[in-house]
Amino acid sequence: MKKLKYEQIAAKYRPIENKRKNMLKAFISGGLIGMFGELIIEILCIKTHISRSEAQTYMIIFFIFISSLFTSLGFFDKLVTKYKCGLLIPITGFAHSMTSAALDYKREGLIYGLGSNIFKLSGSVIVYGVLSAWFFGMIRYFIGG
Amino acid sequence: MKFKSVFLKETTTIAGPYEKKGPLYNYFDKTYNDFYFGEKSFEKAEIKISKESINMLQKKIGLNYTDIDLIVGGDLSNQIAITSLASQNKSKSFLGIYGACSTSIEAIIIASSFIDSKKIKNAIVTVSSHNLTSEKQFRNPVEYGAPRPDTATFTSTGASSILLTNEKTEIKIESATIGKIIDFNQNDVNNMGKVMAPAAADTIKKHLDETKRKPDYYDLILTGDLGIYGREILIEYMLKEYNIDLSNNYNDCGTMLYDLNNQKEVKAGGSGPVCSALVNFSYIYQMLRKKKMKRVLLVATGALFSPTTLNQKENILSIAHAISLEAL
Numbered sequence: 001m002k003k004l005k006y007e008q009i010a011a012k013y014r015p016i017e018n019k020r021k022n023m024l025k026a027f028i029s030g031g032l033i034g035m036f037g038e039l040i041i042e043i044l045c046i047k048t049h050i051s052r053s054e055a056q057t058y059m060i061i062f063f064i065f066i067s068s069l070f071t072s073l074g075f076f077d078k079l080v081t082k083y084k085c086g087l088l089i090p091i092t093g094f095a096h097s098m099t100s101a102a103l104d105y106k107r108e109g110l111i112y113g114l115g116s117n118i119f120k121l122s123g124s125v126i127v128y129g130v131l132s133a134w135f136f137g138m139i140r141y142f143i144g145g
Numbered sequence: 146m147k148f149k150s151v152f153l154k155e156t157t158t159i160a161g162p163y164e165k166k167g168p169l170y171n172y173f174d175k176t177y178n179d180f181y182f183g184e185k186s187f188e189k190a191e192i193k194i195s196k197e198s199i200n201m202l203q204k205k206i207g208l209n210y211t212d213i214d215l216i217v218g219g220d221l222s223n224q225i226a227i228t229s230l231a232s233q234n235k236s237k238s239f240l241g242i243y244g245a246c247s248t249s250i251e252a253i254i255i256a257s258s259f260i261d262s263k264k265i266k267n268a269i270v271t272v273s274s275h276n277l278t279s280e281k282q283f284r285n286p287v288e289y290g291a292p293r294p295d296t297a298t299f300t301s302t303g304a305s306s307i308l309l310t311n312e313k314t315e316i317k318i319e320s321a322t323i324g325k326i327i328d329f330n331q332n333d334v335n336n337m338g339k340v341m342a343p344a345a346a347d348t349i350k351k352h353l354d355e356t357k358r359k360p361d362y363y364d365l366i367l368t369g370d371l372g373i374y375g376r377e378i379l380i381e382y383m384l385k386e387y388n389i390d391l392s393n394n395y396n397d398c399g400t401m402l403y404d405l406n407n408q409k410e411v412k413a414g415g416s417g418p419v420c421s422a423l424v425n426f427s428y429i430y431q432m433l434r435k436k437k438m439k440r441v442l443l444v445a446t447g448a449l450f451s452p453t454t455l456n457q458k459e460n461i462l463s464i465a466h467a468i469s470l471e472a473l
Contacts, residue, residue, distance in 0.1 A: 003329050006382060010339045013377045015295040022292075077290025081410075084292055100288035104281050107186040121289065 022084050029086030037063065037090075060091055067092035071099040097121035151257040151318040153470065154267075154308040156426035157201045159194045161276065161302025163411065164423060167403040172427035173303075174201060180277050180302065187287070188227065191220065191275040191304070195231035198304040199271055203235070206308055208267075210235050215259065217252040218271035219243050220418060221279045221300070228271065231304075236269060245447030246341075246370050247324075248272050248418040249305070249425070250466040254321045256309050257468075266311055273304035274417030283334070283452055296336040298372045298399060298416035305422035315473055316433050319440075322352035322467040326449065331461045338375020338399075338413060341446035344463035345371065345379055348444055350387050352467045360391055363469070364438040367429065369421035369445035370399035372413030398424035421445045433472040441470045 037059050044055035067087075070076040076096050080087050087093060101120045105113040119126065158173045165176040177194070184190040199216070203209060213236035218228045225241045232239050244251035249272045256268035277287045279300040285291050309318065327347055331340040345368045353360065360366060371379060376397040383389045398421040399414030415423075425443050432438040449462040 002386070005386065006329060006343060009381050009385065010342075010378050012381070013339075013374045014336075015374065017294060071288050074288065077288050080290030081292055088290075097286075097289060100286040103288050104286040107188075121285065 025082075026084040026086035026089075029083035030089055031086070033063070033086065033090050033092065063091050064095040067095040068099040071096050072103060094122055094125060097125075146258075146322070147320045148257050148261045148318050150311050150313075151260045152310055152312065152314040153316040153318060153430070154310045154312070154314050155202060155206050156305065156307040156430050157198045157205065158305045158423050158427040159198050159201070159303050160423055163276070163299070163408065164301055164303055164402055164415075166408060169402060169424065169428050172431055173423070174427075177302075180275070187275055187277040187281070188222065191222070191227050191273055191278050192230050194275075194304040195220070195227060195271065195273040196235075198273070198306040199231065199235050199269060202269060202306040202308055208308075211237065213237065213267060213269055214265035215240065215256060215268040216271060217242060217256045217268060218273075218306075219248040219252065220273045221245070221282060223282065227273060227278070231273070232271065244418075244445075244464065244466070245449055246416055246418050246420065247445040247447030247464055247466050249422040250321075250369075250443060250445035250468055251447075253307075253309065253318065253468055254323060254466060257318050257321060260309055260311050263311070268309050269306055270309060271304070271306040272418040272422050274300055274302065274419040276300045276302045276417075279417060293412060294335050295412055296333075296338065296372070296374050297412045298337050298370060298414055299403075299411035300417040301402060301415040301420040301423060303419040303423050305419055305426050307426050313473070316430070317471045317473055319469045319471045320352075320356060321469070322348055322355060324348040324351070324465040324467070327463050328460055329463070331463070332455065332458075334455065334461070336374070337370070337416060337448055338372040339378060340448050340461050341369075341463040341465065342371055342375045342379040342382060344465040345369075345444050345446045346382050346386065348465035348467050349383065349391075349442075350389065352442065352444075352469075353389065356469075360389055361394060363394060363440045363442045365429070366391060366395045366442045367421070367425065367444065368395075368397045368465070369447075370414065370416035371397045371446060372399045372416070373397075373405065374413055376400060401428070429470075433470060436472055439472050443468050443470065 040059040041055045102118045105117040159175045160173045182190040216232045216236040217240045219225045219242045220227045252270040259265045327344040329343045402415040403411045444467040446465040
């Protein structure tokens, strides 16, 4: 009874966050990264005459480099706070999670520190990424033929 | 529990960059502009300021380590290693304790009991916390940018040491109330004010009952780190549950340490063991010395959990301890 009453009081003092505004910010920032990536692919294809899949690889490497650089320079987290998860969902977020973990543990040595902690956050992405790739691969194998 | 002859002799407070931008910056003994303090890691940085606060205190009062009977202290790091490393060779004996953000008051109660029962003559209480060591300890890597909700609190950076003694000074540790562990089925790490407000309510009620006092007996009642939302919850809960009106003379250290209108990054306010200590032993201490306040009740709240127990679906428990200070 006491706990229920407490929850009722506490609910009154819970700030309402503007989820729509956050979603819109994430949509625009994520979308802009997508557009920028597409632009890089197009430019690479036209200027250097490489295949589209090759250009995609270069684009991904570019984004990994940029987000790791911004993370280690210390302002990628501030960008995420401002532009929300639009920056975390693309490959930039994956690189960001690995670089930030590496920076945290570098002082604890290369093996027990950096090496064993670098996948602290991105480990889940890899495990469930591989698992879902296997799962959907199986579906496609049996149904799609 | 009442104390007969425990007095607060001297305090030191060292604060980090965000606390420096807050409204109390004038009251700190020393502040830093970055999070490294010239060291190579955040843990080493916290050890440095923790050591520095004890050294500064010993210098202020002109005592060296052979004159100090006991150091009691703690911080938020694993196995409270930071306080242990900082307190090495600083006193004749040492007790490391963990009470999360209630550590400072818990340590004062322990030290005061020893002094009051004449087992020791003096003791140093020391606490520290560092925003980025606790980010790493409790949350994500430091540079990882995960957006946090408005109810989240911000671990304060700093270190504070105080000297308690049996010789009469201007400020007396008058009485103390040890809180009990409260479980209100809370599990949101991003709303610590809500987690800890029931513990604060329980301890304040217990203290007022034990001493047969009314809230207006005190010039100020201060909780540790409930933040703006926790503060409002506590005021309303105290009124509805116990019919105790706190609205006139109550505030929260977490909201006083920062300028919440201009420092949006701290969200709901400060937290961590040093949050309440930085306010209590700089601003409140000065107010008591200048006799602008006569009686103050300090209630430090702590959330008792570890990331491991939380991930295993255990609740976040909370606790609060109170001491009352009197200007003589």
